[in-house]
Amino acid sequence: MSILKIDTTLELINNFRGFTNTVVGEGTIVETLGYSTIGDGGGAQWKRTGNLLAASQSPAQLGDARLSDKGSNEWALVFQGEINIRQVGSGFDSSNDVTYANAALAALNTAGGGNLIIDMSTKVLFDTNIDVPASCSIVGQHIYNDTTDRDKWASIGSRIRINPAATIGLQNGAGLQGLVLYRSDMTFPAAGLTAAEVALYAGTAVTCKSASPYIAKNAILGFEWAIITLSTNTPRGRVELNKIDCTNGIDVDMDLGGWIIDRNGCEPILSNSDVDNIRSGIGFRLRNRSDWSWVTNNFSFQDTGFALVDANHIKFTACGADHPTDGTDLYHTGIGFDIDGGCLDNVFLACQSASHLKGFKFSTDAGDRNYMIGCGVWNLASTGIGIDVQSGDLSINGGFVRDFISSTGKGIVVNDAASKVTVVGGVSFKNLTTAMDTVSYSEFVTSQDHTFDSVTNVQTNEATKTVASAGTMTLPNNEAVFDVTGTTTLGTLVGSGVQPQKIVTLILSSGLTINNGGYVLAGAVNWVAPAGSSITLQYITGNTWREISRNEQ
Secondary structure: OOEEEEOOHHHHHHOOOOOOOOOOOOOOEEEEOOOOOOOOOOOOEEEEEEEEOOOOOOHHHHOOOEEEOOOOEEEEEOOOOEEEHHHHOOOEOOOOHHHHHHHHHHHHHHOOOEEEEOOOOOEEEEOOOEEEOOOEEEEOOOOOOOOOOOOOHHHOOOEEEEOOOOOEEEOOOOEEEOOEEEEOOOOOOOOOOOHHHHOOOOOEEEEEOOOOOEEEOOEEEOOOEEEEEOOOOOOOOEEEOOEEEOOEEEEEEOOOOOOEEEOOEEOOOOOOOOOOOOEEEEEEEEEOOOEOOEEEOOEEOEEEEEEEEOOEOOEEEOOEEOOOOOOOOOOOOOEEEEEEEOOOOOEEEOOEEEOOOEEEEEEEOOOOEEEEEOOEEEOOOOOOEEEEEEEOEEEEEOOEEEOOOOOOOEEEEEEOOOOEEEEEOOOEEEEEEEEEEEEEOOEEEEOOOOEEEEEEEEEEOOOOEEEEOOOEEOOOOOOOEEEEEOOOOEOEEOOOOOOOOOEEEEEEOOOEEEOEOOEEOHHHOOEEEOOOEEEEEEEEEOOEEEEEEEEOO
16 A cells, blocks of 8 residues: 655645646545644555545544545545544644534544544644544643642643633533533642732533543543533533632533542642632532442542432541631531431541631431541531531441631530431540530430540530330430330330340339349349339340349439
């Protein structure tokens, strides 16, 4: 097969050398040394197809990686799996770049997928919406994307400026990787952006329109939202190693499961002081039937770090939510982790929140239980709350709450009559007025292995749950101490649903008789207990409880 070499692709389009069908037959390959000029990065091989088109048509005009020469001969770009955007005429930061990109993506799509390359020498402008087809990606050459030289961003290659009225859409299995994406009208002063300039953040950089998007190793700067999904079936996305400075970070809406969101940072990359570093939005949000996803090793500096709304079975591991702080309450607003609505079986493992008003807030549907394991909260507002249970159920295992701006903060607050909360595993409370405030609850179970350092009140609004005396009595919840009201003789204490070997104490406020039998009493005789007495029992099996001790008044 013959290969002819000429200077540029434009020369081929304009047919400067007067090729004829006799000289250049079907299957001939022409190799160019640039698109517009020699060495401009757009050199490529073009293969004569044998088709005829209108004369002198560029790839942008044809909407594909094809062109025609002056003699109306069609030529197709020779590629294997990837096309450099310069090969179809782009790379010069112009308003036509979407047209060039679409031409290359159309060819990749026809070939079954592939990568549109935006190399380190290339900067483009997407002035209107663009969709990346299924199984195609736009790929830059950045392995990692971050710098503290705030005025450097404009000079970095593999860059796409995006009109805030436009967005990059991702179809099924499409991706973005190794790119710098920022709002088209942004500037980058060396001293950093001011709060007024941050307030100009607008638009959405990336919109996931179908399943399985892959978004990795990008810097996304200056938008209202960095990444969103449509509220349709968009499962199994993977978002990793992105650096984001936007008002809001990532919003996954009705994805129906299986996202991996890993090692992303939503933080004030472009500003440099507490007042300018405030990002009023949400770092990471999953909502509306999102489930079975993994959110790992992510960091947020937003007013709300992480949010769940009507989302189930999400695993948060080693995620951190921080906020500007000057050592006073001036900037301590927002919530580190905000969980609302129908949220069930979500797990927070080794997650931490600092410098907000609240660390974790749970306002979930009645009966929905979520789980915290080894999580920590510190440096909240003077009136802050480490873990605020406004509704729903919660299990807390280990972790710490400590060192608010002043010691007037509260570690754990439960304030819903239907909530069931368990606190076990040696939670550490330090420098707080109140470790636990149980304003209102259905069940509050806590172990005896917590530590309290410089804590004024271990628990406020504490109360013993009551149960009415009955011949056959059932305990109302999993707590360990109950106030038995009334004077009805106790004959049987129901064991169904009780943990083996559980120990409970019954305070007999009115005085009554306990029959030996189901209650295995000391001396195997009934006990006529005076008012104010108490008895401690251990569950054995069936409905059998054995007396451990009694306190007779």
